[in-house]
Amino acid sequence: MTAVLTAAAPARPAHRDPQVLRWLGAFTASTLGDSVYHLALSWAAVRGGTPAEAGLVMAVSAVPRALLMLGGGVIADRLGPRRVVLASDTVRCVVVLGVAALVLVTSPTLWVLAGVALVFGVVDALFMPAVGALPPRIAPHDQLARVQGLRGLAYRSGAVLGAPLGGLAVALGGPGAAFAVAGALFALSLPLLLALRLRPLTGEAAKENGTAYGDLVDGLRYLRGHRVLGPLMIVIALSDLGFVGPLNVGLALLSDQRGWGASGIGWVLAGFGVGAGSASLLLGVKGRVPRAGAVLGWTMTLGAVSIGALAFVPRLPVAVAVALAIGLLAGLSGALCGALVQTECDPAYLGRVSAVSSLVSLGLAPLTYPLTGAAIGLWGVGPVFTVSAAICALAGVYGLAVRTVRRAELPR
Structure with a gap:
């Protein structure tokens, strides 16, 4: 039901x-x-x-x-x-x-x-x-x-x-x-x-009669069979796997090599934060982005190009500007991913679907930290950032290639 x-x-x-x-x-x-x-x-x-x-x-x-x-x-x-x-x-x-x-x-x-x-x-x-x-x-x-x-x-x-x-x-x-x-x-x-008054959902009682394991299997089956959410989880996984390593580990090594120091890391992260916050503010005020699936794919792909470019920027002010662009593009694509999960998912399954999305972002993606550091030690910042950007771009291209994701819309 x-x-x-x-x-x-x-x-x-x-x-x-x-x-x-x-x-x-x-x-x-x-x-x-x-x-x-x-x-x-x-x-x-x-x-x-x-x-x-x-x-x-x-x-x-x-x-x-x-x-x-x-x-x-x-x-x-x-x-x-x-x-x-x-x-x-x-x-x-x-x-x-x-x-x-x-x-x-x-x-x-x-x-x-x-x-x-x-x-x-x-x-x-x-x-x-x-x-x-x-x-x-x-x-x-x-x-x-x-x-x-x-x-x-x-x-x-x-x-x-x-x-x-x-x-x-x-x-x-x-x-x-x-x-x-x-x-x-x-x-x-x-x-x-405690002061929240929840909107009741119908059909939930039928979900409570099975075992916890049965609920888990049912949720994964629902996610796999959903025409938008299933492919969208792949988009989220690829973008996170390509993005978090350069941002959390590669940026520190890049700043050290360029001589920007710890303050340089702070400025670059501030640029990223301002861009990402602006993207969230845009969605929060506007409430809807037309052709959300297509915008998601294109902003993710363009954001990947910006990630690759960051490794080849010699001056800190330019790096901050590039980070601002990354934050704006990646922030908008990430916000749209979250909004589509919220609006496409049956509310009775949303806890389990959110768990899968969070597992990819917070459980699997951090495993790339030591791999990113070791790879930069072997091949340098430029090649590693380029490969990471390619993975992020693959996420955007995949989203554009899957018709149901590309044509996904937010409710009016």
Whole structure:
């Protein structure tokens, strides 16, 4: 049985809807808290051990996140996404405030910090699919693309503001103060989530009678058979596999070779962030991009060309301009991917579909980090960026070649 939203009165635009704004506030607070937490954890780990040990602590959360992500999608669809998001932020709040209290009385060992990272990895595996499944419960179908744009803008804002906020907290009160700030931000999201009034979905009861494993298989079967979502997952996978290595590892090596230093990395990332934020703002305000599938494919392909060009730019100001173009093009294609997932997917399956998308982005793509670093060491920045750009371009070309993706449209 296909799940559909129950009939509702004509709704106001998402950026004027109190429901959406409450959800957006909760998501922003949670994103800020996550950024502050990661900075506090990395600082505490560096102060408590060697750089290699600190790296291991930071990597611990990736394992449960990758292993449990698909199960998290099943749980989001079975229990309801708000309940899962609420529980996730509650656990984060309690754990982080507990670490803050611990730091006040003693220096936590690396084992304690690794345990905290492990808990966050498990929580992330539940939180991310549930966040992806919430928009259809709070906004009408024709506003989901706008909600996706607002979500992207909130995520970029949280990522940009979280690091300096965490750094200020560490400078004033050490890691304990930063953990306390992160816990307070997670706590701020809770009343906003509790105030949400969810739009009921019909047809969900029939989904709750099977086993969790059956639900997982059913979700994967639904995704594989969907004419748009199945190919779209391949587009997302290829673009992420080609993109995250150069941005997260290659950029640092490129800046070192060019003599731009750490500040150069910051400027390039700032250019990318401004471009990506602008793309999210465009979708959030406009609410619809005509011929979304074709625009997605072309912007992804042009963004790939910009990624390849970045490796051959000799001057920092030009690199910042290229990064701005990458952010704008990749940000728009990414926002359109997310919007099409939201609008094409049956809401009863959205937790599981979001889990597959998140697994590719956050579970598989980071595996390219060591490969990217090793390849640059062997062949240099230019060839590696060119190959990565070719993979991203392949994603765009594939999206344009698949008729159902190319002709996909956002609702009016």
